[in-house]
Amino acid sequence: MTSSPSPGAVPPAGPGDAAAPVDSLILHSTDNGVSWLTLNRPEALNALTGDQRERLIDRLADASADPDVRAVVLTATGKGFCAGADLRGAPPAGERVAGDVARLIRLGAQRLVAAVQDCEKPVIAAVNGTAAGLGAHLALACDLVLAAASARFIEVFVRRGLVPDGGGAYLLPRLIGPQRAKELMFFGDAVPAAEAERLGLVNRVVPDDALTATAREWAERLAAGPTRALTLTKQLVNASLESDRATAFAAEATAQEINMATADAREGVASFVERRDPTYRGR
Structure with missing residues (x-):
């Protein structure tokens, strides 16, 4: 018997690089005490594979343990920050055993969001484009959120008849209150960066071409701190x-x-x- 993929996911994005070495799909560098983690599947709007998710979790744990890392920036290449979890490579849908989906979510999306929140260093999200589903929750789990002017946030789950996962129903009410959270989750409308800032989902909106420089400035200030x-x-x-x-x-x-x-x-x-x-x- 096989179980269906996690519901907090995006449909297959077509032929691409899901089988590429994971180190090429999660770029990593450390500079001036800042660990940069960059999602690098632009043609798939940086939808996360299972291997990428596990590598991110590992990198966040490494940042916690490394005294020379004093801040973390999570960002992405291309026009999308993260479109959610990628279904490519998942087992085909079949007869479902009770508990399979809950287990997949608990060990997958929820572990990733928890890894961000539990990281012992400040984590900045530099959201360069669309953050949808799990991708939105990945950004909102960070300690500080910078958004490019072209970025947008989408609670896509309701569009597919699904319940939000990846910690969404935990994160959003704490950021913007239960009624606003329900509005976003009930309707699934795209929230432009400026509106996200007004609601309190992000700390600052900057021009697209200033996102990396602003993230670097903030991260290096944190890295120079106690x-x-x-x-x-x-x-x-x-x-x-x-x-x-x-x-x-x-x-x-x-x-x-x-x-x-x-x-x-x-x-x-x-x-x-x-x-x-x-x-x-x-x-």
Whole structure:
């Protein structure tokens, strides 16, 4: 028996490079403390294969573990940021065993979104074009979202009679509230970058030709910052949405206790006392 592909996916995109080496489909470089992860299947609007998804998860884990990586940028080549999950290479649809789809989503799209949110370094999405379905959720899971003026975000699931997956029903209400989230998910309309900024889905919209430079500027500012403090801040903010006040306050105090033992915290205090700019080393 075979199971159907994950519903948070796009239809086959025709002949292409799905079988190409995954390192050519997820470009990776590190510069000035910034890990750049670039989806590179432009002819398929960067729809994600399973191998690409796993490589992204691995690269995000590597960024967490590498003290020389202090920020991450997730972007793409071509006109699309990510059209969702690619069905090419998936097993043919057949008789479905109860639990198959839930397992595919849990081990696939949800693991990817969790890997972004759990990365111990700040992650910036530089959205260069259409972000649809899982592609939209991949961008919105990032800590900061920059969008090119031509970018757009689409909750495509309803167009196919499907429930949003890849964490969409978790992410969107936390970003824009439940009613706005339902509007996007119920109708599946494309949201242009300017409207996404107005709603609060993205931090900043920039001209298409300024996207990479702006992402680099933001990422290098983060990479020059107190990395452990940023990590703990990210964890506090993410956890606060599920915490009561007492739990959130206790977590805050514990995070500050941990952070005060870092060299960067000592440098920050010393630079204030000495009236100079701090030099943080991510330690």
